[in-house]
Amino acid sequence: xxxxxxxxxxxxxxxxxxxxxxxxxxxxxxxxxxxxxxxxxxxxxxxxxxxxxxxxxxxxxxxxxxxxxxxxxxxxxxxxxxxxxxxxxxxxxxxxxxxxxxxxxxxxxxxxxxxxxxxxxxxxxxxxxxxxxxxxxxxxxxxxxxxxxxxxxxxxxxxxxxxxxxxxxxxxxxxxxxxxxxxxxxxxxxxxxxxxxxxxxxxxxxxxxxxxxxxxxxxxxxxxxxxxxxxxxxxxxxxxxxxxxxxxxxxxxxxxxxxxxxxxxxxxxxxxxxxxxxxxxxxxxxxxxxxxxxxxxxxxxxxxxxxxxxxxxxxxxxxxxxxxxxxxxxxxxxxxxxxxxxxxxxxxxxxxxxxxxxxxxxxxxxxxxxxxxxxxxxxxxxxxxxxxxxxxxxxxxxxxxxxxxxxxxxxx
Numbered sequence: 001x002x003x004x005x006x007x008x009x010x011x012x013x014x015x016x017x018x019x020x021x022x023x024x025x026x027x028x029x030x031x032x033x034x035x036x037x038x039x040x041x042x043x044x045x046x047x048x049x050x051x052x053x054x055x056x057x058x059x060x061x062x063x064x065x066x067x068x069x070x071x072x073x074x075x076x077x078x079x080x081x082x083x084x085x086x087x088x089x090x091x092x093x094x095x096x097x098x099x100x101x102x103x104x105x106x107x108x109x110x111x112x113x114x115x116x117x118x119x120x121x122x123x124x125x126x127x128x129x130x131x132x133x134x135x136x137x138x139x140x141x142x143x144x145x146x147x148x149x150x151x152x153x154x155x156x157x158x159x160x161x162x163x164x165x166x167x168x169x170x171x172x173x174x175x176x177x178x179x180x181x182x183x184x185x186x187x188x189x190x191x192x193x194x195x196x197x198x199x200x201x202x203x204x205x206x207x208x209x210x211x212x213x214x215x216x217x218x219x220x221x222x223x224x225x226x227x228x229x230x231x232x233x234x235x236x237x238x239x240x241x242x243x244x245x246x247x248x249x250x251x252x253x254x255x256x257x258x259x260x261x262x263x264x265x266x267x268x269x270x271x272x273x274x275x276x277x278x279x280x281x282x283x284x285x286x287x288x289x290x291x292x293x294x295x296x297x298x299x300x301x302x303x304x305x306x307x308x309x310x311x312x313x314x315x316x317x318x319x320x321x322x323x324x325x326x327x328x329x330x331x332x333x334x335x336x337x338x339x340x341x342x343x344x345x346x347x348x349x350x351x352x353x354x355x356x357x358x359x360x361x362x363x364x365x366x367x368x369x370x371x372x373x374x375x376x377x378x379x380x381x382x383x384x385x386x387x388x389x390x391x392x393x394x395x396x397x398x399x400x401x402x403x404x405x406x407x408x409x410x411x412x
Contacts, residue, residue: 001376002359005196006367009203011212012184016363016372017199018191020356026092026192029360030102033187033368034180035082036159037152037220037298045159046176048079049123049168054086056115059108064101071097079157082297083368089357092193096202102188103206106181111174120165127162135238139408146230147246147301147404151223182213187367191360223248223299229400233407240287241308243317244406246301247397249293253369258381259393260293260302265341266333266390267291267304267324272340275304278324285312285320297369301404302397314407328394332387345382 004018036047054077055064068075073090088098131137141156148154159165188207190199226248250256268275268291279285289306308317352358366375396402 002353002363004363004372006372007200009183009208011208011210012182012215013203013207013210014187014367015199015203016187016189016360016367017194017196018189018356018359018363019194019196020192020359023192023356024092025089025356026095026098026190026194027357027360028088028090028095028098028102029189029191029357029364030086030106031187031189031361031364031368032084032086032181033185033216034084035080036155036157037081038180038216038218039152039155041152041155041160043164043168043172044155044161045123045127045157045165046168046172047084048157048159049119049165049173050176050181051077051079051084051086052119052122053115053173054105054109056119057110058105059110060104061101062110064105067097068101073098080296081153081157083365085361085364087357087361095190095194095198096206099202099206103210106183106186106207107210109177109181111170111177113170116168116170116173120168123158123165124162127158127165131156131158132162135236136242136408139234139242139244139406142232142234143244143246143301143303143404143406146232146406147226147248148223150221151298152220153223153296153298153300178213180216183207183210184212184215187364189360189364189367189372191356191363220298226404227401229403229405231405231407233409235409235411238408238410240310241312241314241317241410242305242408243286243308243314243321244303244305244408245318245321246303246404247399247402249300249302249397251299252295252297255381255384256393256396259385259389260397262338262341262345262382262385263328263390263393263397264291264293264302265344266337267328269341269344274324274328275306275321279306279320283320284309285317314409318405325394325398328390329398332391335387338385338387338390342382342385346379349379 004016006016008014039046071090071094075088077086144154249260275289280289286306291304293302294300362375363372366372
């Protein structure tokens with residue numbers, strides 16, 4: 001059980017405090033409730049661009065990293081289609097340094113043509129290196145557009161088109177910042193060797209006077225149920241053929257999410273999983289094969305993807321995969337098989353919770369979902385899943401009309 005206290009400043013900033021006296025460290029996590037799904041379809045990639053811009057310095061602190069390093073701290077950030085998260089870990093005695101740094105860039109990020117040009121170039125290079133010029137790098141651009149027709153999950157976090165980042169203006173950047181990077185749209189979580197009283201005092205001192213901003217009310221277009229099988233064939237200069245398949249699944253707050261999470265582990269969670277045993281080890285159809293889901297807040301995708309053994313046709317590979325999935329649809333899995341993946345999931349959750357940084361991140365994330373306390377009920381939800389649940393979920397998911405398939409073929 002992860003214990004915590006939370007309070008809200010007058011400007012709407014939600015603050016969570018998790019005390020752990022066993023460590024000399026403190027973790028400070030700020031989650032902004034904005035991701036790629038909240039972008040203008042004609043100006044995508046801004047949430048990720050801001051992750052870079054936030055390290056370009058604020059008006060009062062031109063170099064973010066220097067004072068943090070002097071305080072013995074380290075930091076990082078990540079952006080998803082759903083959220084943007086910034087986190088710091090440092091000695092608890094230097095906690096105020098983290099508050100000073102994070103509050104100043106929330107209040108007065110240094111907007112300038114030079115900073116924008118620098119970070120725009122960095123992101124454009126990342127776009128080219130990781131997606132445009134990398135073998136199979138564009139597959140998820142194509143898969144998202146194949147699977148989603150309405151919902152903004154149809155574009156990647158990096159952006160839909162490189163031109164959207166290349167043409168980003170200073171006004172575009174400022175408008176995005178003042179719409180989303182406001183106290184009323186943020187969650188601050190502090191974990192480690194701290195007290196609630198101290199965190200309250202620091203939060204009020206450093207964040208209390210920042211204007212609240214206008215609460216962002218999310219109203220995204222919902223993806224209609226898919227009722228047709230969709231396929232795409234791509235030819236490119238890649239080493240070997242690859243098969244990519246996705247199926248639509250339910251949202252993060254649905255009980256079905258937990259069933260799918262365990263289902264994906266049954267198929268691909270270890271060397272003893274069904275896909276590896278049957279299609280990699282026994283029949284040698286694929287050299288590599290994995291199943292996972294996106295973990296998205298709104299309705300997401302379950303994915304199976306693999307590289308084919310040379311000489312195996314795409315049709316044969318897909319047929320053999322279908323045989324394995326048909327068994328999931330037709331028969332209950334063994335109780336021991338389900339218990340094994342439950343045990344693995346429990347171990348992963350407990351291992352992650354050992355880190356104060358992970359605890360701070362998880363508390364902020366669950367607060368964004370609705371309530372930080374939900375973090376403490378995750379294991380119960382996994383333990384409640386039955387073999388009948390796995391069977392019924394397999395039948396709902398693995399329908400041809402719910403599937404999206406890409407044949408990624410190597411050019412001769």
